[in-house]
Amino acid sequence: MSNTTLSAGDPIEARCTKCRKNSDHIIVTMEEEAPVKVQCKTCERQHKYRPPTAPRKPAVRRVVDPKVAERKEWELLRPSMKTAEATDYSMTSAYKVKALINHPVFGLGLVQRLAGSQKVEVLFEDGKKTMRCK
Structure with a gap:
C-alpha cells in the first residue's frame, strides 16, 4: 500500500518558477497537510509550492479553402x-x-x-x- 500523506523531504511534482516547467521537487516545509515550500531538483531553487499545470493544447489553425x-x-x-x-x-x-x-x-x-x-x-x-x- 502506498503512503498518501506527504511530509518534508518527500518528492513531489510542481511548477518551477525559474525553469518555467513542471519538474520534480523536494518538499521543504509543510503546513497542515499541504506543501508550502519546495526545492527544484533541476535548478535547486527553493520557492513557494505551485501545483503542476496541465500541458497546453497546440493552437489549431483553420485552413480556409x-x-x-x-x-x-x-x-x-x-x-x-x-x-x-x-x-x-x-x-x-x-x-x-x-x-x-x-x-x-x-x-x-x-x-x-x-x-x-x-x-x-x-x-x-x-x-x-x-x-x-x-
Missing part, C-alpha cells in the same frame, strides 16, 4: 448583379473594376481587380479567374 471563400463572396454579390448590364467577354475589350461580364464558358462574372497590363481578375460562380483583356 480559397474556393470556399470565393464561393461565399459570389453568393453575397450575386443578388446585386444585373444580368442585362453584363457585356460579352472579349480579349480585345478593356474592363473596369466592378464591371459585369458574360463569359461563354464560365458564365456571369464580376471584375474584381486589374491584374497587371492586359489582365483582369474576375469572380465567377466557380471561383476567381485571371482573364486577358486590352
Whole structure:
C-alpha cells in the first residue's frame, strides 16, 4: 500500500518558477497537510509550492479553402448583379473594376481587380479567374 500523506523531504511534482516547467521537487516545509515550500531538483531553487499545470493544447489553425471563400463572396454579390448590364467577354475589350461580364464558358462574372497590363481578375460562380483583356 502506498503512503498518501506527504511530509518534508518527500518528492513531489510542481511548477518551477525559474525553469518555467513542471519538474520534480523536494518538499521543504509543510503546513497542515499541504506543501508550502519546495526545492527544484533541476535548478535547486527553493520557492513557494505551485501545483503542476496541465500541458497546453497546440493552437489549431483553420485552413480556409480559397474556393470556399470565393464561393461565399459570389453568393453575397450575386443578388446585386444585373444580368442585362453584363457585356460579352472579349480579349480585345478593356474592363473596369466592378464591371459585369458574360463569359461563354464560365458564365456571369464580376471584375474584381486589374491584374497587371492586359489582365483582369474576375469572380465567377466557380471561383476567381485571371482573364486577358486590352
